[in-house]
Amino acid sequence: MQDATRAQLTFLILWTVVTAIKILIAARLPLFVDEAFYWQEGRHLAAAYSDLPGLTAWMTRLGTELGGQHVLALRGPFLLLAALLPWLIAHIGSRWFGEAAGWRAGSLALLMPLAGSLGVLALPDVPMAFATVLCLDAGARLLREIDAASAAELALGLTIGALSHYRFIGVIGVGVVALLLLPQGRKVLRDPRIWVALAVGIAAWAPLIAWNLENSDAGLRFQLVDRHPWSFQAAGLWFLVVQAALVTPLLFFALMQVFVRSFRNDQGMPAQWRYFGLLGGVSTVGFFALGFFADVERVSFHWPLPGYLPLLIAVPALMREWPRGWRIATWLSSGAGLLIVLAYYLVLSTPQWRERFAAEKYYPANFAGWDALAAAVRQEQARLPAGTRLLANSFKSGAELGFALGDPRIPVLDHPLNHKHGRAPQLALWGLTSDGSRDTPVLLVVGSGDVQFKSLLEYYQLLCKQVGPLPAPRVVNVDHGHQRFLLFALPAERPAGACTLPxxxxxxxxxxxxxxxxxxxxxxxxxxxxxxxxxxxxxxxxxxxxxxxxxxxxxxxxxxxxxxxxxxxxxxxxxxxxxxxxxxxxxxxxxxxxxxxxxxxxxxxxxxxxxx
CATH class of the missing domain: 2.60.40.650 (Immunoglobulin-like)
Incomplete structure (x- = not known):
């Protein structure tokens, strides 16, 4: 009883402190580029979009409708879901491994950097992680007893997941594999109530399927074909190193040990342990293998999180067998890892600190300069003729300026980034893709960092073909020019003559x-x-x-x-x-x-x- 009370008190203190820090950071951190585009999608409500199902956009719309045009309001629904997640994990752990182990599982979910930092950014990983935990809770309960409540929870989790991300298909597949590997699981799959739940979950994919059917499978091709080389890349080894660092090494070792033990033919081991271990381990190993063949240019370190969460639930029960020193080291290293991640976000949210990264390879350009750009655009709009329209060179500038100026309909030129990130089809559907022609004055906003430096001259020449000769730009240098924007005041009539470039x-x-x-x-x-x-x-x-x-x-x-x-x-x-x-x-x-x-x-x- 005392052990459980201490574990509960520890969880409550950690949850309060971590949640408060995340809210503070989320209120100060500049909007990430993807968040800005999800906001733009939320201002064009639809059942599905070119890059994602609809839920992420709906949540950003809900947040800003309730809280106004502020980054904290936009991130509010994501912070709420992320705050509920550790409680749900603690509840699941308590049911199967005892109250003390359950509270400790919730605490580990708060301290593991990948899970503990959820909600700071308005990203689809938040509802997807929540859906994963709902499904694994329902699956564990069904292994003990098949009832309508557990089947309903499974249907809810499958629905939220289907509305979150294409990657949730992998979670479903791994869940079915885990059930097939267990005798109790095969019994579950024979029950008609489970197939009703699965049917509800399948129906939730209908909007995304319909969008792809109407748009020549553009979303599917981007997620499954266009963005991945599908050839072996040795750089996938770094994926494993990064995962061990982000989970923290000792906790990562514990997660893998839970997976290995799930293969033991131990009669005393509850079926739920094997279920959590197989569900999490197969998913994690699958993402590790995918890392050698899939997209390594865009951020992918968060992909295995749905696999870590089931494993995490059994870790406190496993750690009972560890020497006290190793247990303490695991807790301390996990806490230190979370502090590093949250400190990094705090640095990004403070312009004076972020400036120190200006000359570094990992300068966070996607978080930097949007307020300064919006201020410069307002100044230019005030001095330009009435009726001057705004035009952005890529979806990045269009979405970020849209949020800052409260305008979700800023047109965008055709740009390689729009295609690289799967946003070009959606922009075309909204009628926001511009060919550069105009009949009124235009203020063109160009992010020079949207193209690699070695290709920038050719891009400027292409830009000149799109909009005509470029006048002398107003240069907006942020963080010593490592985030750089050019503002061009273009006349209504496209002048003749050769191009003068920046x-x-x-x-x-x-x-x-x-x-x-x-x-x-x-x-x-x-x-x-x-x-x-x-x-x-x-x-x-x-x-x-x-x-x-x-x-x-x-x-x-x-x-x-x-x-x-x-x-x-x-x-x-x-x-x-x-x-x-x-x-x-x-x-x-x-x-x-x-x-x-x-x-x-x-x-x-x-x-x-x-x-x-």
Whole structure:
């Protein structure tokens, strides 16, 4: 009794603290790109969409209808479901492994980083995880006794899952396999009430099936064919390493041990243990194998979560056999893992802290700069002629600006990202795909980071073909230009003439994060197709500190950018000397201001240097 009371108190404290922290973060964290598009889908209510079934969009609509146009309101329904999940896991664990083990299973669900951070973002993984737990609870109860209440719970879980994500098909398949491997499970599958529940669950897929039938299987092709290479990739090994890190190593070992024990022919082992172990283990191993052949470009670390949850329920019962030191280490390492994940989100939600990631490989561009962009767009709209329409270059800018400006109908140009993320068919259905033609003034918003740098010049040339010659842009640099937007005020009539494109530049020396002292040399190259550059200023922390000598030979630049039309090639190099003798020691930001021959002025992205 005392053990159960302590376990319950621990759970209640953890649940309260973790939930409060998640609400705080969710209220401050900028909207992730996918969340913004789900909001846009929610403003165009439908039974299903090109990328997902309908539930995620419906939940974002519910949140904003109840709480207003705020990120916390949008995430509210997801936070609620995520907060209920540990209670449900604790309830299931208590039923099969004792009250103390149940509360500890709920606590582990709070501390495991993948499960504990659920709800901070409005993503389909939240209702999908909730549906998974409902189904496994119903399945475990049916193994003991087949009744109408358990069958109804199964039908509810299957319905929520079908409305959450295509990946839930895998959960269903694994669940059927787990039942077939158990004698009690095969008995369950012979009961007509279970087939009624399955029929209800199958019917819930009807909207998604209908959408695909009406749209040439565009959603299915994206989820099952287009986004996956379906060839072996050694990078799948990193998937396993990342999973062990995100679950935390000792807890990951415990989950795998639950799976291994489910194969034991132990008469004293309850059927529910074997059910949880087989359901979770087969799903997890399946996703591990899929990691070697499926999409590795987009985020996929959250895929195995539905497999971890059944395994997690049996972990406290398993850990009773472990030495006390290993149990403590498991709890502490899981808690530390959750703190790291939540701290990362907290850093992303604080602009001053997020800025420190600006020059890093893993800079969180999908979370950054949307407020600054929206403010710049409002300023431009205020000075442009009445009736000027807004046009975005990709679904990212269109959805994020849509949420910030309260406009879910911002048209979007055809862009590779729209197809890469499966959003192009949906944009076309809404009539929001623009071919670039216009009969009124347009403010075009371009995210330069939407295309890899090596392909950016060709993309600008394509953009010029879509909308015509590009005027000098207003540059919005966020986090020292590592999130960068260009705003083009396009006239109603498409002017004739050759294209003038945004400027390009690169600092060859010093390298990013290099040390500097006294007087040091800076060199690189810069060009601007269609007009050329007439000068380059060197900036330190945003202020000019030197005028570069521009026009030195740089034949390698023209050789690399083969399609460049800058009239100054090959003399597009620059060099300058910068004096930092009076600059305080520490990190500073080195940048460029590019002066075009057409009168344009563009600030390039900055890079850090360490002044000694």
């Amino acid at each position: 400027a390009f530049a690169w600092i060859d020396t010093p390298e990013s994060e290099a040390g500097a002292s006294g007087r040091f040399q800076i060199s690189g190259w810069a060009f601007k197709d269609g007009a050329g550059l007439e000068g380059v200023d060197i900036l330190l922390d945003g202020a000019p500190v030197a005028r570069a000598h521009y026009g030195t030979p740089s034949p390698g630049t023209a050789a690399y950018w083969k399609v460049s039309t800058d009239p100054n090639h090959p003399n597009v190099g620059f060099r300058a000397e910068v004096d930092v003798t009076s600059v305080a020691a520490g990190r500073h930001w080195l940048g460029l201001r590019l002066h075009g021959s057409d009168g344009s002025v563009e600030d390039w992205a900055e890079q850090p240097i360490e002044v000694r």
